[in-house]
Amino acid sequence: MIELNNVAYSYGGDALLNDITFSLAPGSFHFLTGPSGSGKTTFLKLCYGALLPTEGDIRIFDHSAKDMGRDAVAYARRRIGVVHQDCKFLDHLPLDENIALPLTVSGQATPDQVANLNELMSWVGLTGKGDALPPELSGGERQRAALARALIMSPDVILADEPTGNVDWEMSQRLLRLLIELNKMGKTVMIATHDLALIRAAKAQVSARVLRISNNALQSAGVDL
Numbered sequence: 001m002i003e004l005n006n007v008a009y010s011y012g013g014d015a016l017l018n019d020i021t022f023s024l025a026p027g028s029f030h031f032l033t034g035p036s037g038s039g040k041t042t043f044l045k046l047c048y049g050a051l052l053p054t055e056g057d058i059r060i061f062d063h064s065a066k067d068m069g070r071d072a073v074a075y076a077r078r079r080i081g082v083v084h085q086d087c088k089f090l091d092h093l094p095l096d097e098n099i100a101l102p103l104t105v106s107g108q109a110t111p112d113q114v115a116n117l118n119e120l121m122s123w124v125g126l127t128g129k130g131d132a133l134p135p136e137l138s139g140g141e142r143q144r145a146a147l148a149r150a151l152i153m154s155p156d157v158i159l160a161d162e163p164t165g166n167v168d169w170e171m172s173q174r175l176l177r178l179l180i181e182l183n184k185m186g187k188t189v190m191i192a193t194h195d196l197a198l199i200r201a202a203k204a205q206v207s208a209r210v211l212r213i214s215n216n217a218l219q220s221a222g223v224d225l
Protein backbone atom coordinates (compact mmCIF):
# COMPACT_ATOMS: atom_id res chain seq x y z
CA MET A 1 0.00 0.00 0.00
CA ILE A 2 2.80 2.35 1.00
CA GLU A 3 6.42 1.51 0.26
CA LEU A 4 9.58 3.40 1.12
CA ASN A 5 12.74 2.38 -0.69
CA ASN A 6 16.08 3.67 0.61
CA VAL A 7 14.43 6.89 1.65
CA ALA A 8 16.28 9.79 3.23
CA TYR A 9 14.75 13.04 4.39
CA SER A 10 16.32 16.30 5.47
CA TYR A 11 14.69 19.63 6.37
CA GLY A 12 17.80 21.33 5.04
CA GLY A 13 20.69 20.30 7.27
CA ASP A 14 21.85 16.76 8.04
CA ALA A 15 19.49 13.93 7.16
CA LEU A 16 16.80 13.43 9.81
CA LEU A 17 15.86 10.06 8.34
CA ASN A 18 18.34 7.92 6.47
CA ASP A 19 18.17 4.86 4.24
CA ILE A 20 14.68 3.80 5.28
CA THR A 21 13.09 0.85 3.57
CA PHE A 22 9.62 -0.09 4.74
CA SER A 23 6.47 -1.61 3.36
CA LEU A 24 3.02 -1.15 4.89
CA ALA A 25 1.06 -4.33 4.21
CA PRO A 26 -2.75 -4.29 3.94
CA GLY A 27 -4.47 -5.11 7.23
CA SER A 28 -1.34 -4.66 9.33
CA PHE A 29 -1.14 -2.81 12.66
CA HIS A 30 2.04 -0.87 13.36
CA PHE A 31 3.30 1.31 16.15
CA LEU A 32 6.00 3.85 15.43
CA THR A 33 7.96 5.00 18.43
CA GLY A 34 11.15 6.88 19.17
CA PRO A 35 12.30 9.88 21.19
CA SER A 36 10.77 13.30 20.76
CA GLY A 37 12.25 14.91 17.65
CA SER A 38 13.41 11.59 16.18
CA GLY A 39 11.21 12.04 13.11
CA LYS A 40 7.93 10.16 13.72
CA THR A 41 5.70 12.92 12.35
CA THR A 42 8.09 13.40 9.44
CA PHE A 43 7.93 9.67 8.66
CA LEU A 44 4.11 9.75 8.64
CA LYS A 45 4.13 12.84 6.40
CA LEU A 46 6.34 10.96 3.93
CA CYS A 47 3.90 8.03 4.04
CA TYR A 48 0.92 10.15 3.04
CA GLY A 49 2.77 12.25 0.50
CA ALA A 50 2.81 15.54 2.42
CA LEU A 51 6.62 15.50 2.15
CA LEU A 52 8.71 14.14 -0.69
CA PRO A 53 11.88 12.21 0.06
CA THR A 54 15.22 13.93 -0.37
CA GLU A 55 16.60 10.59 -1.59
CA GLY A 56 15.01 7.28 -2.52
CA ASP A 57 11.48 6.57 -3.65
CA ILE A 58 8.10 6.30 -1.99
CA ARG A 59 5.25 4.46 -3.64
CA ILE A 60 1.75 5.24 -2.45
CA PHE A 61 -0.87 2.88 -3.86
CA ASP A 62 1.55 2.02 -6.64
CA HIS A 63 2.31 5.58 -7.67
CA SER A 64 5.71 7.09 -7.13
CA ALA A 65 5.15 10.00 -4.72
CA LYS A 66 7.46 12.18 -6.82
CA ASP A 67 5.37 11.73 -9.97
CA MET A 68 1.87 11.74 -8.53
CA GLY A 69 -0.48 13.91 -10.55
CA ARG A 70 -3.52 15.64 -9.13
CA ASP A 71 -5.80 12.58 -9.56
CA ALA A 72 -3.36 10.23 -7.85
CA VAL A 73 -2.95 12.67 -4.95
CA ALA A 74 -6.74 12.99 -4.58
CA TYR A 75 -7.07 9.19 -4.66
CA ALA A 76 -4.39 8.79 -1.98
CA ARG A 77 -6.04 11.47 0.21
CA ARG A 78 -9.28 9.49 0.09
CA ARG A 79 -7.65 6.20 0.94
CA ILE A 80 -5.38 7.44 3.75
CA GLY A 81 -7.03 8.95 6.82
CA VAL A 82 -4.67 11.02 8.95
CA VAL A 83 -5.19 11.83 12.64
CA HIS A 84 -2.95 14.86 13.15
CA GLN A 85 -1.08 15.39 16.38
CA ASP A 86 -2.46 18.88 16.98
CA CYS A 87 -6.17 18.07 16.28
CA LYS A 88 -6.78 21.46 14.67
CA PHE A 89 -10.35 22.40 13.79
CA LEU A 90 -12.04 25.46 12.35
CA ASP A 91 -13.29 26.99 15.58
CA HIS A 92 -16.20 28.87 14.02
CA LEU A 93 -17.72 25.76 12.43
CA PRO A 94 -19.85 23.25 14.38
CA LEU A 95 -18.20 19.92 14.99
CA ASP A 96 -20.26 17.94 12.45
CA GLU A 97 -19.26 20.41 9.71
CA ASN A 98 -15.62 20.14 10.77
CA ILE A 99 -15.77 16.36 10.58
CA ALA A 100 -17.50 16.46 7.20
CA LEU A 101 -14.98 18.98 5.83
CA PRO A 102 -12.90 16.41 3.89
CA LEU A 103 -16.13 15.40 2.09
CA THR A 104 -17.08 18.99 1.36
CA VAL A 105 -13.60 19.90 0.15
CA SER A 106 -13.24 16.83 -2.06
CA GLY A 107 -16.55 17.56 -3.75
CA GLN A 108 -16.74 13.83 -4.36
CA ALA A 109 -18.81 12.70 -1.44
CA THR A 110 -20.92 9.63 -2.05
CA PRO A 111 -24.38 9.44 -0.40
CA ASP A 112 -23.06 6.58 1.73
CA GLN A 113 -20.28 8.75 3.09
CA VAL A 114 -22.68 11.56 3.96
CA ALA A 115 -25.02 9.11 5.72
CA ASN A 116 -21.97 7.81 7.49
CA LEU A 117 -21.52 10.99 9.53
CA ASN A 118 -24.15 10.24 12.20
CA GLU A 119 -23.01 6.65 12.47
CA LEU A 120 -19.42 7.80 12.84
CA MET A 121 -20.30 10.37 15.52
CA SER A 122 -22.08 7.66 17.46
CA TRP A 123 -19.23 5.18 16.99
CA VAL A 124 -16.66 7.57 18.48
CA GLY A 125 -19.09 8.50 21.29
CA LEU A 126 -19.89 12.03 20.14
CA THR A 127 -23.62 11.72 19.58
CA GLY A 128 -25.25 15.03 20.49
CA LYS A 129 -22.00 16.99 20.07
CA GLY A 130 -22.42 17.77 16.35
CA ASP A 131 -23.62 21.34 17.02
CA ALA A 132 -20.85 22.12 19.51
CA LEU A 133 -18.04 24.44 18.48
CA PRO A 134 -14.54 22.92 18.76
CA PRO A 135 -13.44 25.22 21.65
CA GLU A 136 -16.31 23.79 23.70
CA LEU A 137 -14.91 20.25 23.54
CA SER A 138 -12.76 18.43 26.06
CA GLY A 139 -9.35 17.06 25.05
CA GLY A 140 -10.72 13.52 24.73
CA GLU A 141 -13.65 14.71 22.63
CA ARG A 142 -11.25 16.57 20.31
CA GLN A 143 -9.13 13.44 19.89
CA ARG A 144 -12.20 11.35 19.04
CA ALA A 145 -13.45 14.06 16.67
CA ALA A 146 -10.03 14.04 14.97
CA LEU A 147 -10.38 10.28 14.53
CA ALA A 148 -13.90 10.68 13.10
CA ARG A 149 -12.62 13.30 10.63
CA ALA A 150 -9.86 10.94 9.52
CA LEU A 151 -12.48 8.24 8.89
CA ILE A 152 -15.13 10.25 7.07
CA MET A 153 -13.79 9.33 3.61
CA SER A 154 -13.82 5.62 4.53
CA PRO A 155 -10.05 5.25 4.12
CA ASP A 156 -8.25 1.92 3.95
CA VAL A 157 -5.24 3.20 5.87
CA ILE A 158 -5.26 5.20 9.11
CA LEU A 159 -2.09 7.06 10.13
CA ALA A 160 -2.49 8.43 13.64
CA ASP A 161 0.08 10.82 15.10
CA GLU A 162 0.01 10.67 18.92
CA PRO A 163 -3.77 10.08 18.89
CA THR A 164 -3.76 9.72 22.68
CA GLY A 165 -1.39 12.62 23.31
CA ASN A 166 -3.47 14.78 25.62
CA VAL A 167 -5.88 12.42 27.35
CA ASP A 168 -5.91 10.33 30.50
CA TRP A 169 -5.28 6.58 30.55
CA GLU A 170 -8.95 5.62 30.41
CA MET A 171 -9.55 7.79 27.34
CA SER A 172 -6.36 6.57 25.68
CA GLN A 173 -7.62 2.99 26.15
CA ARG A 174 -10.93 3.98 24.59
CA LEU A 175 -9.19 5.48 21.56
CA LEU A 176 -6.95 2.43 21.30
CA ARG A 177 -10.00 0.14 21.30
CA LEU A 178 -11.48 2.15 18.41
CA LEU A 179 -8.25 1.83 16.41
CA ILE A 180 -8.04 -1.91 17.12
CA GLU A 181 -11.68 -2.32 16.09
CA LEU A 182 -10.90 -0.53 12.80
CA ASN A 183 -8.01 -2.90 12.22
CA LYS A 184 -10.30 -5.87 12.88
CA MET A 185 -12.61 -4.45 10.21
CA GLY A 186 -9.68 -4.75 7.80
CA LYS A 187 -8.18 -1.27 7.95
CA THR A 188 -4.43 -0.83 8.00
CA VAL A 189 -3.36 1.15 11.06
CA MET A 190 -0.15 2.92 12.02
CA ILE A 191 0.11 4.83 15.29
CA ALA A 192 3.03 7.10 16.17
CA THR A 193 3.41 7.33 19.93
CA HIS A 194 6.00 7.66 22.65
CA ASP A 195 3.61 5.96 25.11
CA LEU A 196 5.12 2.52 25.69
CA ALA A 197 2.35 1.55 28.15
CA LEU A 198 -0.15 2.08 25.34
CA ILE A 199 1.88 -0.19 23.07
CA ARG A 200 2.05 -2.91 25.74
CA ALA A 201 -1.72 -2.67 26.28
CA ALA A 202 -2.31 -2.97 22.54
CA LYS A 203 -0.01 -5.95 22.11
CA ALA A 204 -2.23 -7.90 24.50
CA GLN A 205 -5.16 -7.32 22.14
CA VAL A 206 -3.83 -7.22 18.59
CA SER A 207 -0.92 -8.54 16.61
CA ALA A 208 1.11 -5.36 16.22
CA ARG A 209 4.56 -4.68 14.86
CA VAL A 210 6.55 -2.06 16.72
CA LEU A 211 9.05 0.11 14.87
CA ARG A 212 11.40 2.61 16.43
CA ILE A 213 13.20 5.56 14.89
CA SER A 214 16.63 5.75 16.43
CA ASN A 215 19.79 7.44 15.15
CA ASN A 216 17.93 8.50 11.99
CA ALA A 217 17.08 4.91 11.07
CA LEU A 218 13.95 2.77 11.31
CA GLN A 219 14.39 -0.38 13.37
CA SER A 220 12.23 -3.15 14.77
CA ALA A 221 11.75 -2.49 18.48
CA GLY A 222 12.83 -5.18 20.94
CA VAL A 223 10.22 -7.39 22.59
CA ASP A 224 10.75 -5.73 25.98
CA LEU A 225 10.15 -2.24 24.49
Ligand SMILES: Nc1ncnc2c1ncn2[C@@H]1O[C@H](COP(=O)(O)OP(=O)(O)OP(=O)(O)O)[C@@H](O)[C@H]1O
Residues within 6 Å of the ligand: 011, 016, 034, 035, 036, 037, 038, 039, 040, 041, 042, 043, 194
Ligand atom coordinates in the same frame (compact mmCIF):
# COMPACT_ATOMS: atom_id res chain seq x y z
N1 LIG B 1 8.99 22.04 8.86
C1 LIG B 1 10.13 21.81 9.50
N2 LIG B 1 11.24 22.52 9.22
C2 LIG B 1 12.41 22.29 9.83
N3 LIG B 1 12.59 21.34 10.79
C3 LIG B 1 11.51 20.61 11.11
C4 LIG B 1 10.24 20.80 10.50
N4 LIG B 1 9.36 19.91 11.03
C5 LIG B 1 10.06 19.20 11.94
N5 LIG B 1 11.34 19.62 11.99
C6 LIG B 1 12.39 19.08 12.86
O1 LIG B 1 12.58 17.71 12.54
C7 LIG B 1 12.81 16.95 13.72
C8 LIG B 1 11.81 15.81 13.79
O2 LIG B 1 10.51 16.34 13.96
P1 LIG B 1 9.24 15.39 14.05
O3 LIG B 1 8.08 16.26 14.37
O4 LIG B 1 9.18 14.55 12.83
O5 LIG B 1 9.65 14.46 15.30
P2 LIG B 1 8.73 13.55 16.25
O6 LIG B 1 9.50 12.30 16.49
O7 LIG B 1 7.37 13.41 15.66
O8 LIG B 1 8.68 14.45 17.55
P3 LIG B 1 7.57 14.48 18.75
O9 LIG B 1 7.57 13.12 19.39
O10 LIG B 1 8.13 15.55 19.66
O11 LIG B 1 6.27 14.86 18.13
C9 LIG B 1 12.73 17.93 14.89
O12 LIG B 1 14.05 18.30 15.24
C10 LIG B 1 11.98 19.10 14.31
O13 LIG B 1 12.36 20.30 14.93
